[in-house]
Amino acid sequence: MSADTTEHNRNRQDFSGIESIWLFGYGSLIYKVDFPYLEKRPASIQGWARRFWQGSHDHRGTPEAPGRVVTLIEQPGAKCKGMAFRVSPKVFEHLDVREKNGYLRFTTTLTFDNGSHGEGLVYIATEDNEAFLGEAPDADIARQIASAVGPSGPNSEYLLRLAESLRALGDECTHTFAIESCLKKAPEEDL
Template identity: 35%
Template sequence: MSALPFPSLFCAHDRDATPMLEHTMSQWGGSEDLWVFGYGSLIWRPDFAFSERRTAHVHGWHRALKMWSTINRGTPQCPGLVFGMLSGGSCHGMAFRVAQTDAPAVLKQLWQREMPNAVYDPRWLPCKTAHGTVKALAFTLSRQSPHHTGELPPEEYRRIFAQAQGIYGTTRDYAQATFDELQRMGIRDKALQKLLSYAAN
């Protein structure tokens, strides 16, 4: 997939999910298999057909529990949190290979799951794996997005872990499931471990 660009496919002000999907499908091109990078719940609950998965490492982006959720893991009255990929640092996760024939349907599934409000910025990122580097679709978050929390104090994480719950469960369970799966993969996320320690205090 050497022809795919690394920059964000859309500017922060363009929040219409349908053309974003169409553009992403155009950038993929349909001539080969599709790769998708998972760094949060996609790791432990991909919910799409894939033919291969590899532990992967991305430079220049990191996993951060800094995206407001008012449906999946919280409500408008008590917002919860979900992960976004923010620029800077690095991130270990999972790269999923999707067969060329399955990719159009999988992309539509991913859009329904990850992009109902077009919050994320889809990007093609180079993912290093044990079998070489692949360019994978990843859902990143802009710090200029109104859904980005900015820096939250420990007491705010503690409150959210104790109270926030959406249609898919609590923020705490979501964060813990991601941490547990990363550990199972042999990946240690010290930042997430620290955040989860607030829930125990």
């Protein structure tokens, strides 16, 4: 599948007659909210784990030196905490371009912090897209993040802001925090 998923996403769901829909953010959508929303609530989804396995050729890296950003990987028993935004379907005109580098919109069940549930959409970069990088040792991921810079800034900023946001949500994302730890040790150990 092409890395540019803009048109594919625009044909994926029919928003006819829908005034608002939940959107689940688990990466930069938690802290970089550059879209209007009607409501914002902490939430989680079941059976998915956050992983720095997606390449970023357009925001946090370049085609020659891609950065790494998060996607979701199916994992039975896992729980991914993030932020849910109730948005107008018009918001996807912007988000489909922002999330175009391999991400597709999927329907998911959200669990809000009060225990209630709702249906929503989530962007996931699956392993069949051109920008998928896959699993690597934490230190290797940190090394790639430390050196990558793209139009949206240093890849390290993405990692550090995500880790900070996850702590604020009370999430214990061991994958993100392990890579953050490797990144912070980099100057003294020269990853």
